[in-house]
Amino acid sequence: xxxxxxxxxxxxxxxxxxxxxxxxxxxxxxxxxxxxxxxxxxxxxxxxxxxxxxxxxxxxxxxxxxxxxxxxxxxxxxxxxxxxxxxxxxxxxxxxxxxxxxxxxxxxxxxxxxxxxxxxxxxxxxxxxxxxxxxxxxxxxxxxxxxxxxxxxxxxxxxxxxxxxxxxxxxxxxxxxxxxxxxxxxxxxxxxxxxxxxxxxxxxxxxxxxxxxxxxxxxxxxxxxxxxxxxxxxxxxxxxxxxxxxxxxxxxxxxxxxxxxxxxxxxxxxxxxxxx
Numbered sequence: 001x002x003x004x005x006x007x008x009x010x011x012x013x014x015x016x017x018x019x020x021x022x023x024x025x026x027x028x029x030x031x032x033x034x035x036x037x038x039x040x041x042x043x044x045x046x047x048x049x050x051x052x053x054x055x056x057x058x059x060x061x062x063x064x065x066x067x068x069x070x071x072x073x074x075x076x077x078x079x080x081x082x083x084x085x086x087x088x089x090x091x092x093x094x095x096x097x098x099x100x101x102x103x104x105x106x107x108x109x110x111x112x113x114x115x116x117x118x119x120x121x122x123x124x125x126x127x128x129x130x131x132x133x134x135x136x137x138x139x140x141x142x143x144x145x146x147x148x149x150x151x152x153x154x155x156x157x158x159x160x161x162x163x164x165x166x167x168x169x170x171x172x173x174x175x176x177x178x179x180x181x182x183x184x185x186x187x188x189x190x191x192x193x194x195x196x197x198x199x200x201x202x203x204x205x206x207x208x209x210x211x212x213x214x215x216x217x218x219x220x221x222x223x224x225x226x227x228x229x230x231x232x233x234x235x236x237x238x239x240x241x242x243x244x245x246x247x248x249x250x251x252x253x254x255x256x257x258x259x260x261x262x263x264x265x266x267x268x269x270x271x272x273x274x275x276x
């Protein structure tokens with residue numbers, strides 16, 4: 001910020017203006033989604049022909065949509081649970097122990113965040129075919145676990161880093177085993193971070209298209225279903241309504257996850273100050 005003020009007069013104003021423009025450019029097109037989803041016309045254009053909720057009422061009447069939603073729920077819950085489980089183990093090891101290759105291993109786990117997702121999807125497809133696995137919801141779950149673990153790690157690492165180790169030492173001094181200490185002391189303390197990881201992972205899995213597109217079989221998830229419906233102009237209003245619901249659901253889940261993450265951070269900081 002100091003450098004920005006040095007080179008740009010009124011650095012704070014320029015930075016605020018840039019942030020406002022960036023957020024507007026990124027999210028303004030998304031705001032048109034709920035607007036056009038209540039348009040009586042199938043064509044998304046202004047001025048609106050009228051207002052209706054018929055497209056939303058028709059969603060539960062589509063069997064293919066219900067099947068896709070159920071598939072996405074199965075994949076999302078499975079991927080969230082597995083990614084969070086592996087994330088707990090990895091975050092625990094990264095934050096508690098010092099071992100050879102710790103930094104490279106951590107970087108390798110976080111690699112899917114920076115690698116192009118289409119490259120990851122193609123690579124996983126080749127691996128699945130070489131292993132003789134048929135494409136199904138199971139392969140989609142494996143792919144989503146891979147891309148969800150870095151997000152889970154990011155959330156859980158902050159939870160473990162703020163954890164007061166003296167609580168574990170006190171449990172060990174009282175005769176509790178290592179596993180018992182982890183189950184009775186560590187896990188309850190990082191529960192908000194675990195719940196946040198589950199919500200974030202589920203949201204990432206629910207919204208993913210590229211991995212599901214390459215690894216799915218005959219059972220489509222919601223993003224695949226939406227992509228298939230876009231080929232028909234008459235289906236567009238229903239797609240807009242479904243997209244609006246997914247947008248709202250993702251926003252709610254991520255907001256809850258962020259609230260839990262911040263609450264966990266404040267909790268560990270306050271407990272650290274108390275024990276200090």
